[in-house]
Amino acid sequence: MATGGFPGVLQGAGLTRSELAALYGVSRQTIHAWITGGAPRGYTARMASVITAALLNSIERKVLPFAAVSREVRAARIARMAKTLQSLKPAPAK
Numbered sequence: 001m002a003t004g005g006f007p008g009v010l011q012g013a014g015l016t017r018s019e020l021a022a023l024y025g026v027s028r029q030t031i032h033a034w035i036t037g038g039a040p041r042g043y044t045a046r047m048a049s050v051i052t053a054a055l056l057n058s059i060e061r062k063v064l065p066f067a068a069v070s071r072e073v074r075a076a077r078i079a080r081m082a083k084t085l086q087s088l089k090p091a092p093a094k
Contacts, residue, residue: 006034006048009055014065015078022082024051046090054085 009020017035021028026044034040040048058064066074 004056006052009052010035012059012064013055019078022078023085024048025086043090046093049091050088051085054088
């Protein structure tokens with residue numbers, strides 16, 4: 001079972017940085033910054049927390065990591081997931 005938060009997504013999702021960037025709606029460089037200790041802020045932080053929770057749920061439910069599939073099928077799955085995740089409402093402002 002994956003640990004919590006963004007590290008849990010990194011560890012358990014089996015996704016590349018580019019795929020994670022597509023899912024979070026940020027650049028690959030932003031994902032790298034988060035991995036090396038940076039933290040999202042403001043609206044991005046609120047969206048990231050909702051997307052992270054959804055991805056952790058996908059890991060628990062064994063939707064992620066994906067089984068071996070072609071690049072085209074994988075890219076299509078990532079695109080569908082990104083559309084769904086980015087349409088979620090952000091976490092409430094604190």
